[in-house]
Amino acid sequence: MYKRSLQLLLVVFAAFTMLGATSPSARFQRLGHDLMCTCGCSEILLECNHVGCPNSTAEIADLRAQLNAGASDAGIFKFFVAKYGPTVLAEPVRGGFDDVAWVGPFAFLLLGAVLILVLLRLWQKRHAQLAPASNLPPETTDALRERIRKETRYGE
Numbered sequence: 001m002y003k004r005s006l007q008l009l010l011v012v013f014a015a016f017t018m019l020g021a022t023s024p025s026a027r028f029q030r031l032g033h034d035l036m037c038t039c040g041c042s043e044i045l046l047e048c049n050h051v052g053c054p055n056s057t058a059e060i061a062d063l064r065a066q067l068n069a070g071a072s073d074a075g076i077f078k079f080f081v082a083k084y085g086p087t088v089l090a091e092p093v094r095g096g097f098d099d100v101a102w103v104g105p106f107a108f109l110l111l112g113a114v115l116i117l118v119l120l121r122l123w124q125k126r127h128a129q130l131a132p133a134s135n136l137p138p139e140t141t142d143a144l145r146e147r148i149r150k151e152t153r154y155g156e
Helices: 002-019 024-032 056-068 073-084 096-129 138-151
Strands: none
Touching (some): 024 056
16 A cells, blocks of 8 residues: 555656656747747748748747757747847736736726716716706796797797
């Protein structure tokens, strides 16, 4: 029983430690799909189908060189941003000013909805303050209508 438990523990440990391990080609594919080609074709780096693309071969060579040098993913992204600019990233990096790209649209949508609600409340209050003379007693209303009829008759 002790031997089986030890074997099970060893298998579980090996499974958990190996789950994060990826082959170099899988890492190359993953990172190559997180980068954009800078030739203006708006394609992912490894999927650039621009015939005779002047940039993709140099970028792929830089990616291979960074991987061979043992750079981390964050280090590779920093290298590409420094060399080609922030448009080389397929999506903004989380953190710093780039959080605005993630949070901004939702925040502006929420702010717009709140602004519309506030404006509607203000217009509703203004409309309530300018209520028609329907709150007047019927005698006053009838007299006011008769006066309006007399004053608006043309030619009499």
